[in-house]
Amino acid sequence: MKKCTCPSCGAAVTFQSSTSILAVCEYCASTLIRHDLDLENLGKMAALQPDGSPIQLRAEGRYRGARFTVVGRIQLRYEKGLWNEWHLLFDDQRSGWLGEAGGIYAVSFLTKVEEPIPSFEKLHPGERVILKGRPFEVTQVEAAFCVGGEGELPLAIGAGYKAPVIDLAGSGNQLATLDYSEEIPLVFLGEYVEFEELYLSGLREFDVW
């Protein structure tokens, strides 16, 4: 864990995960990039849009027996609506992602694959892609963009950043996401999970619920 001070407002900023390179100051919303010696202030992060998500920073849960804490979030706008990718920090320092919107939950991890990844333009719904030796089918091709973020993140983002993503479905609950926002596409492999399976605590509470 690394503790810093926000260069803009002086509030404490912590990087709980060693892989995090970006943090959004909880007090002044400054977007801070971690360098070896100091923090670079990229300016204010755009406000997140209210989306009714029950997840919030510092919420805790379990995935396949491993405990995690929610340390960050990227909010994306898809054509159909908002989608959150919550940055999970597991007890063993592993980073993971909890995708979430409208009561749908998916846990995924950045995964290195041997297979060549077709370019964004070449993939269309229904096409097959082999990842880690397993077949996946393209379900959605989206020119999503980033609304904003909060907490700490392992990648540099900002409002309006383009996030061309391709969602794929494997067998059973398996899923894959190809993220083309960087030069080399990132591959996330994971699965859909039920709310109950995550044993979440520290969730946002709603007035009338």
Next chain:
Amino acid sequence: MSGKIETPTGDLQVKSFKCSGCGHPLTVRGGNQTEAIVCEACGSIIDLTDENLRILSTYQSKIKYKPLIPLGSRGKLRGDLFEVIGFLHRAITVEGVDYGWSEYLLFNPYKGFRWLAEYNGHWNFLKTTTHIPKTGGEEIPLAVRYLDQNFKHFQTAEARVVYVIGEFYWKIQFGEKCQVSDYISPPLVLSREKTEQEMVWVLGEYIDPETIWKAFNLTTDIPSRLGVAPNQPSPYAAKSAAIWKLFGYFCLAAVVLHFLILLICQNKIVYENNFVFRQTDREKALVTEFFDLPGRPSNVVIKSTANVNNNWIYLHLTLIHEHGRAYDFGREISYYQGVDGGERWAEGSTTDEAVLPTVPAGRYYLRLEPESPAPLVNYSVKVYRDVPQWSFFFIALGALCLLPLLLKWRSSRFEAARWAESDSPK
């Protein structure tokens, strides 16, 4: 106050505002996931993602459908609390006839969205699937595999929205169309909803209306169920196993019972004698000596034979108790045979067997009065006491078979009623 929502930062609080079209008060219950709300007063569809709450469209429905579960009702279904936030009526047209059903959109901020769908008093509880069922890749597959179960195609039709009120997580349009294909594996139904843009699969389970009425605390009358729903579980399928088990037990009982009867039956010959019928005898009737019928009240079998050939003999028999109680019956023995056109034929028999079902024990004698056109007939009579009757055993087995047969028949009638509405008839 029309225009902006009053609590702009009110993340998932109940928000109230006035309809941009008519000023009717509206409440947003589904939180920030709601994209559109439909005013039940004027039919305006309002875009909630637009800060000026612009009206996407307005429609006038000739028929107003009233939701059986009012918007805003909350109920616990399958362990989770849900609130009814939207209601729509959709219809398909098959061979010129419209079939309509109602759908209720349910919301829980942690669990997301579910649906309740009602058609002819039959209900389904549905959820959009997170993964895609396996298909053969056809345009409209005949079968799909999901959750390790096979689903059979039931119907494909174009559904359109004919009435809508409340909130939805997409910008719903009046008249909005999509191709719906239903696949069934009772009590489950898997529906594929396909539009130009996307394809979603929804998994539903048949749910008793009583469960819904109880969950939502409804005091209204439950609409009665008409016909058989596509994924309605067959009441006979569940009973079938139990019935066959019962059938097995009864058969076993019948066999054991019959075996016991065989063991305890005396099957005893109590009297036998040979007689001669002579046409010339003036007095043809005769009586036998006394014989004993022992044991519990039981049957008496009288076997008689006569050497008739192309002739007959009629025996008027009376079994008489020493104190006068009599069993009176007549038997005919006839036997005809010959050659006709080179073929041998024969009919009748030279033997006969008569059964008196229940005769109490005691001393009895027989009175015999023969009649025949023949000049001379040799005949014999044997009296057996307590003879096991196989016929009862077979009648019992036959009667037992009626039960599973009836079940099978009713079950197939149920399945026929189910598939009668399908466009993939079985």
